[in-house]
Amino acid sequence: MTDDARSPQLLRAVMALRAKLLAGEFPPGERVAELTLAPLLGVSRTPLRLALGVLEHEGLLRTLPGGGFVVRDFTLADLRDAIELRGILEGSAARFAAERWSNPRSFNRLVSAVAAMDALYAADSFDFAAYVTENERFHAALLDLAQSPMLSRALAQATALPFASPSAFVWAQSEIDKRNHILLIAQDQHRLILEAVQNREGTRAEALAREHARLALRNLEAALKNRTAMDAVPGSALIRTDSEDDDHALRA
Amino acid sequence: MTDDARSPQLLRAVMALRAKLLAGEFPPGERVAELTLAPLLGVSRTPLRLALGVLEHEGLLRTLPGGGFVVRDFTLADLRDAIELRGILEGSAARFAAERWSNPRSFNRLVSAVAAMDALYAADSFDFAAYVTENERFHAALLDLAQSPMLSRALAQATALPFASPSAFVWAQSEIDKRNHILLIAQDQHRLILEAVQNREGTRAEALAREHARLALRNLEAALKNRTAMDAVPGSALIRTDSEDDDHALRA
DNA sequence: AGCAGAGTTAATGCATGCAATATAGCGAAA
DNA sequence: TTTCGCTATATTGCATGCATTAACTCTGCT
Numbered sequence: 001m002t003d004d005a006r007s008p009q010l011l012r013a014v015m016a017l018r019a020k021l022l023a024g025e026f027p028p029g030e031r032v033a034e035l036t037l038a039p040l041l042g043v044s045r046t047p048l049r050l051a052l053g054v055l056e057h058e059g060l061l062r063t064l065p066g067g068g069f070v071v072r073d074f075t076l077a078d079l080r081d082a083i084e085l086r087g088i089l090e091g092s093a094a095r096f097a098a099e100r101w102s103n104p105r106s107f108n109r110l111v112s113a114v115a116a117m118d119a120l121y122a123a124d125s126f127d128f129a130a131y132v133t134e135n136e137r138f139h140a141a142l143l144d145l146a147q148s149p150m151l152s153r154a155l156a157q158a159t160a161l162p163f164a165s166p167s168a169f170v171w172a173q174s175e176i177d178k179r180n181h182i183l184l185i186a187q188d189q190h191r192l193i194l195e196a197v198q199n200r201e202g203t204r205a206e207a208l209a210r211e212h213a214r215l216a217l218r219n220l221e222a223a224l225k226n227r228t229a230m231d232a233v234p235g236s237a238l239i240r241t242d243s244e245d246d247d248h249a250l251r252a
Numbered sequence: 253m254t255d256d257a258r259s260p261q262l263l264r265a266v267m268a269l270r271a272k273l274l275a276g277e278f279p280p281g282e283r284v285a286e287l288t289l290a291p292l293l294g295v296s297r298t299p300l301r302l303a304l305g306v307l308e309h310e311g312l313l314r315t316l317p318g319g320g321f322v323v324r325d326f327t328l329a330d331l332r333d334a335i336e337l338r339g340i341l342e343g344s345a346a347r348f349a350a351e352r353w354s355n356p357r358s359f360n361r362l363v364s365a366v367a368a369m370d371a372l373y374a375a376d377s378f379d380f381a382a383y384v385t386e387n388e389r390f391h392a393a394l395l396d397l398a399q400s401p402m403l404s405r406a407l408a409q410a411t412a413l414p415f416a417s418p419s420a421f422v423w424a425q426s427e428i429d430k431r432n433h434i435l436l437i438a439q440d441q442h443r444l445i446l447e448a449v450q451n452r453e454g455t456r457a458e459a460l461a462r463e464h465a466r467l468a469l470r471n472l473e474a475a476l477k478n479r480t481a482m483d484a485v486p487g488s489a490l491i492r493t494d495s496e497d498d499d500h501a502l503r504a
Numbered sequence: 505a506g507c508a509g510a511g512t513t514a515a516t517g518c519a520t521g522c523a524a525t526a527t528a529g530c531g532a533a534a
Numbered sequence: 535t536t537t538c539g540c541t542a543t544a545t546t547g548c549a550t551g552c553a554t555t556a557a558c559t560c561t562g563c564t
Contacts, residue, residue: 007517008517010518033544044518045519047517084400085400259547262548287515295548319555319556
């Protein structure tokens with residue numbers, strides 16, 4: 001995301017630290033010290049410092065007033081906002097795609113992603129991994145059709161938070177929705193978005209894509225009642241559930 | 253933005269380099285080398301490296317595949333997209349504000365900003381600097397009422413580009429619109445947004461705020477015909493005007 | 505003359521040492 | 535007992551030296 005292969009140490013530090021954060025190895029709110037992290041990640045302090053900056057941009061860390069970083073914690077309100085924000089941006093991408101798309105080849109990528117997901121539903125056993133891949137292809141194709149680098153940047157930042165990604169709750173769905181009703185609805189929305197884009201119905205495409213993102217909200221509410229489903233959500237360890245989602249719990 | 257006073261060298265490097273970039277001291281597309289920049293900014297390479305990362309995140313620089321950074325150039329299509337994106341996000345902020353606002357004191361900040369701008373219009377000579385201040389207060393109050401940290405982050409990133417800020421074209425207006433017709437329209441929109449938020453008309457507030465941002469688009473089109481007006485736009489030195497017919501927008 | 509390869513140069517990436525500062529702990533005084 | 539201040543420690547911030555690698559050039563060969 002930041003550098004390709006030219007910064008092995010930086011890349012290593014970012015990936016390793018991100019994995020540890022998402023795994024919940026560091027409690028939210030705790031200060032992460034460079035000197036303790038450096039040996040853990042096997043890198044020196046210089047690339048580690050850069051990695052901390054990257055993770056801060058992604059939103060997983062926050063800077064302290066006095067310097068240094070703490071693991072950020074997220075409330076349920078943050079999750080809902082992140083999902084809604086993704087819906088806003090993907091809705092705009094859908095609108096732009098409807099208004100602007102011109103290249104039939106790019107459009108065909110959207111069609112083929114929908115067709116591929118249709119084929120997955122026809123199969124006997126549902127292949128979740130393949131679905132996630134095709135789902136991301138769909139969203140990528142939509143963003144490509146929008147032809148808006150600025151929007152791409154904003155969406156990339158918004159979906160950098162793990163639980164805000166388009167397929168964040170797909171794995172949870174396998175737990176809470178055995179019959180895959182929600183996935184059927186999602187696929188129907190994919191088809192409708194495709195149709196709206198094809199017909200250049202910008203407003204309709206935007207509304208559909210916004211509502212499509214809100215499926216993740218429904219999954220979130222359902223997953224909250226099911227611990228094993230919630231554990232399947234990436235980054236769930238950073239969600240503050242102990243002292244309620246509402247503000248200041250009196251720390252005794 | 254990144255650190256407060258704990259990183260004097262980093263802060264110095266970010267501000268100095270940003271100023272030089274916006275002033276057009278480095279031609280867009282040119283590689284910025286650390287070793288040449290370090291003595292120019294009076295900082296060492298370590299904080300300079302961090303500063304380059306910050307400016308990259310802001311969008312003023314791009315990383316090269318082989319490492320290093322280049323000054324980013326912007327097409328007119330990029331400007332239009334950036335303004336439209338700001339409209340999308342501020343529209344959402346207005347909708348959230350309408351749907352969620354509860355604290356009368358925060359709401360009053362919105363009211364007072366509008367009133368202050370009204371007062372500025374009543375004066376004999378129009379105080380542009382004061383207008384910019386109050387305009388930013390209006391937008392800040394709206395964002396505050398939205399109560400969405402995620403949206404705030406996204407908007408902060410979107411408006412980090414200088415020409416995408418809410419008051420980027422106000423100075424240009426003093427050149428191209430001596431009678432301030434556009435500012436009168438802008439102020440009317442401020443009032444309407446305030447009214448919609450007060451009445452909890454979310455959809456209306458969103459549409460109004462989107463259209464409000466598009467005033468900047470109109471100013472952009474007007475400023476393009478007036479060189480001195482365009483020079484008043486911050487960061488105009490980074491806009492690619494030589495090869496004209498902005499690439500992918502009209503590419504069909 | 506053009507292309508390829510090797511050598512050289514210059515820029516980035518990384519590591520470590522040093523200095524400045526915030527924090528925590530302890531003690532003394534009110 | 536509480537609070538203020540001092541000290542000690544630990545952590546961040548910065549600078550510089552070194553290694554690696556990419557780019558450029560020059561030369562020799564086809």
